[in-house]
Amino acid sequence: MKNMMLNYITEAGVSLHSRLYFPDGVNEESVGAYPAVLVFPEWWGLGEHILARAEALAKAGYVVLAVDMYGEGRVTSDANIANERMSELLQNPDLLNERTELAFNNLRAVAEVNPDKMAAMGFCFGGRVVLGMAREGLDLRSVVSFHGFVTSEQPVKQGVVQAEILVEHGELDSMCTLDDVAAFRAEMDAAQVKYHVDILPNARHGFTNPQATENGKRNGADLAYDQAAAQQAWENALAWLERTLK
Structure with missing residues (x-):
């Protein structure tokens, strides 16, 4: 499978090392032929789990x-470092928006991409990121969040969200609770957003990541991989993208 590093630089000079993947069959006649998906990682950074999902x-x-x-492709398995890096972006919305918009614009500019068929998918912190992109009204057809943080301090107004939203959420997630999901539903209903929530039975935070259980033990965090939930959520997401993008 063809893939390549796609580097771009922020106004402050931070070099972002994203990775671009192409489907089999791409050739010189593929201009504007393919729908496209942005994939945003967990707070650990752009590691093996996210690269595997992108390849899939x-x-x-x-x-x-x-x-x-x-920036610089930094990855960690230390929750304190991950939280520090994530918090820097969450506490600086302009910085966060700059990086999401750079990713969006760079993918949209790829010759093979149909710019009218764009989606964003995120895991954990990345789930919060893609839901934020939807709430900002970016030109996305579809957004998918896996064990993401779904609440917002500023509920979205009717008519802003363009994407249809899918949330894949673990029933026993202690970091983003079922009460948080209920608040998300109320927000989306009030804004008349098209959305769907799947609750995966007995799944905990991070359930899609094969390293989640070990990461949880190492960092004293309530994380756990759940193969059955991960597979079901992935199948749900593929069906959702098929319907909304193709």
Whole structure:
């Protein structure tokens, strides 16, 4: 499968090392032929789990950009470092928006991409990122969040969200609770947004990541991989993208 590093630089000079994946069959006649998906990582950074998901999406027929949010491709398994890096972006919305918009614009500019068929997918912190993109009204057809943080301090207004939103959420997630999901539903209903929530039975935070259980033990965090939930959520997401993008 064809893939390549896609580097771009922020106004402050931070080099973001994202990775671009192409479906099999891409050739010189593929201009504007493919729907595209941005994939945003967990707070750990752009590691193996997210790159594997991006590759799987490319195999399913999408041009995919796995997004580096921290710069220089930095990855960690230390929750304190991850939280520090994530918090820097969450506490500086302009910085966060700059990086999401750079990713969006760079993927949209790829010759093989159909700019009218764009989606964003995120895991954990990345789930919060893509839901934020939807709430900002970016030109996305579809947004998918896996064990993401779904609440917002500023509820979205009717008519802003363009994307249809899918949330894949673990029933036993202690970091983003079912009460948070209920608040998300109320927000989306009030704004008349098209959305769907799947609750995966007995799944905990981070359930899609094969390293989640070990990361949880190492950092004293309530994380756990759940193979059955991960597979079901992935199948749900592929069906959702098929319907909304193709």
